[in-house]
Amino acid sequence: LQLQHDLRSALDRHELELYYQPKIDGYSSQITGVEALVRWHHPTRGLMMPGVFIPIAERFGLIGALGGWVLDEACRQLQIWQNQGLRMRVSVNLTPQQLQQDDLMDRIHRAVTRHKIDRRLLTLEITESVFMQNKDAALRVLTRLAQDGITLSLDDFGTEYSSYAVLSEMPVHQLKIDRHFVMKLGTSLKAEAIVDGIIHMAHALNLRVVAEGVETEEQRDTLVRLACDELQGYLFAKPMPADRLTLWAMGDD
Ligand code: G
Ligand code: G
Ligand code: MN
Numbered sequence: 665l666q667l668q669h670d671l672r673s674a675l676d677r678h679e680l681e682l683y684y685q686p687k688i689d690g691y692s693s694q695i696t697g698v699e700a701l702v703r704w705h706h707p708t709r710g711l712m713m714p715g716v717f718i719p720i721a722e723r724f725g726l727i728g729a730l731g732g733w734v735l736d737e738a739c740r741q742l743q744i745w746q747n748q749g750l751r752m753r754v755s756v757n758l759t760p761q762q763l764q765q766d767d768l769m770d771r772i773h774r775a776v777t778r779h780k781i782d783r784r785l786l787t788l789e790i791t792e793s794v795f796m797q798n799k800d801a802a803l804r805v806l807t808r809l810a811q812d813g814i815t816l817s818l819d820d821f822g823t824e825y826s827s828y829a830v831l832s833e834m835p836v837h838q839l840k841i842d843r844h845f846v847m848k849l850g851t852s853l854k855a856e857a858i859v860d861g862i863i864h865m866a867h868a869l870n871l872r873v874v875a876e877g878v879e880t881e882e883q884r885d886t887l888v889r890l891a892c893d894e895l896q897g898y899l900f901a902k903p904m905p906a907d908r909l910t911l912w913a914m915g916d917d
């Protein structure tokens with residue numbers, strides 16, 4: 665596979681870039697943070713999305729290096745934003761395989777200390793599938809991360825198995841309502857009932873709730889009415905390069 669070969673050199677050739685998508689406070693409409701989403705500027709194929717190359721990285725043993733770069737780059741950019749007086753947090757996505765890697769803690773520690781980041785500003789987004797293979801191992805890693813002061817977010821919530829077991833046993837701080845529920849708000853009363861239920865349950869467990877995939881004002885209004893804490897989606901902004909995000913956050917875009 666040619667792509668596998670290309671991906672090996674992509675890091676050295678600086679072909680990867682992080683895009684950032686803002687998260688908005690439901691009440692104040694202020695930016696609270698950004699989610700880092702990796703992109704690959706392939707020399708001949710153009711812009712490639714993580715849905716395509718993350719699975720390749722995992723299959724060919726490149727995910728450790730790629731994930732390490734993402735963590736370092738996200739922390740480097742966060743430090744720049746802190747210095748510019750932009751108060752926000754940054755979220756980084758991790759696959760189940762990344763969570764199982766022995767050097768994950770090292771990579772996080774290195775990125776955080778190198779760029780002098782307050783680790784409470786770093787959120788890791790994981791999906792419920794991390795608990796499918798080795799639940800005890802996942803619990804150990806997440807407990808250490810949480811003890812380190814890192815915020816843990818359950819991504820794509822509601823689409824996978826064992827949601828309730830996970831919520832009662834795992835040290836997560838936040839959950840992200842999957843966009844498939846958000847998409848149906850305004851047209852499906854069932855979807856609204858489910859979202860309402862998720863938010864109530866989350867708040868009873870002291871979790872913050874982020875809704876992803878917010879595309880319409882009706883969806884936003886419904887989510888705010890249901891007391892959703894943070895909103896993310898194309899209605900506010902698409903993922904964008906750091907420079908554009910800076911302008912956007914400063915209100916010039
Ligand atoms: O825009 P979007 O296509 O960026 O993201 C598609 C998928 O890729 C999402 O599920 C997202 O969580 C994942 N993803 C984006 N960036 C990263 C990353 O840096 N690391 C990992 N592991 N997954 C990522
Ligand atoms: O799986 P994860 O939630 O990490 O992936 C985030 C994905 O959702 C990215 O691919 C991102 O580009 C995409 N995304 C962000 N906002 C919206 C939106 O409002 N609508 C849709 N359809 N996708 C979105
Ligand atoms: Mn995510």
Ligand code: NA
Nearest residue numbers: 819820840876
């Ligand atoms: Na998600």
